Amino acid sequence: MSESYTYTINNEEGRLDKFLNDQLPDNSRSQIQSWIKDEQVTVNGEPSKANYKVQKDDLIDISVPDPVEIDAKPEDIAIDIVYQDEDVVVVNKPQGMVVHPSLGHENHTLVNALLYHIKDLSGINGKIRPGIVHRIDKDTSGLLMVAKNDVAHEKLAEQLSEKTARREYIGLVHGVIENDKGTIDAPIGRDPKNRKKFTVIENGKPSVTHFEVLERFKEFTLLKLQLETGRTHQIRVHLAYIGFKMAGDPLYGPRKTLPGNGQFLHATSLSFEHPRTGERLSFTVPLPDIFEETLDYARRR
Template identity: 50%
Template sequence: MTEEFYYLIEEAEAGLRVDVYLSGKFPGISRSQVQRLIEDDRLLVNARRVKSSHKLKAGDEVEFELPPAVELKVEAENIPLEIIYQDEYLAVINKPVGLVVHPAPGNEHGTLVNALLYHLTDLSSVNGVIRPGIVHRIDKDTSGLLVIAKNDEAHQALSKQLADHSMTREYVALCEGLVKMDQGTIDAPIGRDPRNRLRMGIVPNGRRAVTHYTVQQRYQDMTLVRLRLETGRTHQIRVHMASIHHPVAADPVYGFKKQRVKYQGQMLHARLLGFLHPRDGQPMEFSVPVPEEFRLVLEKLAAEKAGRRV
């Protein structure tokens, strides 16, 4: 069944391209899909057809319709997967940089879920066919640990720990500049950036977000920090560190325009994960070192600080 939508553009949304605006309103819609809507005469601004680059003004009327959704069929794929631990209730995965966690329209293959369906015999059904077993996520270009639920009982127990903040999630990040305080807490609400709906930002009416950080190593002009999440908002660490003017290195969205290091993703790694086993409540904790490329960047920075040639 075709769905119809109507929006009146507010002052805070003025200046956005129509494709940026809609892909922000509907995270499942890509900018290329907006272009197809325009080509199919399914999207109008002030009752007129526009280009995807059209910039909206306050008071503009945006109307569009979405054709009936096509059900995604997720297939098992033989994608290499580092399984740190598994039993009949759960599995702990070390996700590499560049691997998307679950499929989405236009991106049905090559994800962690496709790999899980190949390597594991059972996955919980709590999140449906698109996200089987997925209790929590990390960004495509962030590496590190994820816990996967193999049945619904385990999924519900792990999700509860995630919701009440009893699950331990610790990250390590290389950040721009020299962080002065040896440790600190960033308590700032996060929501959609009103100036750019593709980004998250610190917004007064956002959801509460708390990140604790501890300096691990200072280099010449960069700092290695360990971070513990008290909450788990979208892009939380990346937004919070950017808000104190120490963005995660190599972050293309929240980082500096001129990056000081080259890396295949942002230099953020989920290094430690702790929770109570859903079967008997026994505490479990797992940790993995940073990827080899991450380690080599740190070695180079340490050598430069020591005045050695690299």
């Protein structure tokens, strides 16, 4: 069923679409503008325009239509399955692959590949994210765990929540970090100025990232990073926050300065307790070739 919302303006000023975007942050501004155009939004009982300036005592009604469900289909896409048993799959995701389908990325995702190669996947996250316990960004490569049944999914998700699953990354950042080790403890939330980005913000969710310097170059630093929490874009946001932006990052970093596509961030290690046996499982994969080539390039510079 569609959802309905009603808002009464107190002292708000500004555009109607911006006001609704602030109230419904999980929807893009363009999506809200589409609802306004389709007359699913009314102001004082009448259709309005996106650029209408809301006034005190305005009564705004919005009927959010049912989302269009994407049907994830199996695709014969080669994936690097590092480990598999009756409960769990560990996959080494390549850079450039989206984890699950969404509007704009309906096909060619990791989920499409998993549906082809794996017979059973957990259904807790629905048809769009079968088996997906946690995600990594499209342009981040490396390890993630996938659940083959709901019991395994719940136990793996519980380990992430309780911080007993361990995830380590290797990342290359701009600038030379002087401290050998450090912890970034700063809350993260959606950037109010840019809906595509996240930022350190006072009312954000608690977020903690640990780092250790592996190698220093003239203009870059290679880091080992450990996640204590798993917020969207957490590592990229935290490093940008302390002034060391991820190399190659198209969203938070500087303009393109290195060969390759996307940020140089790789989920290199993953460990967790097996959901059935309780045995501690640990996995490590090497850096992708493009990452190694970039490190050679940084050393030569």
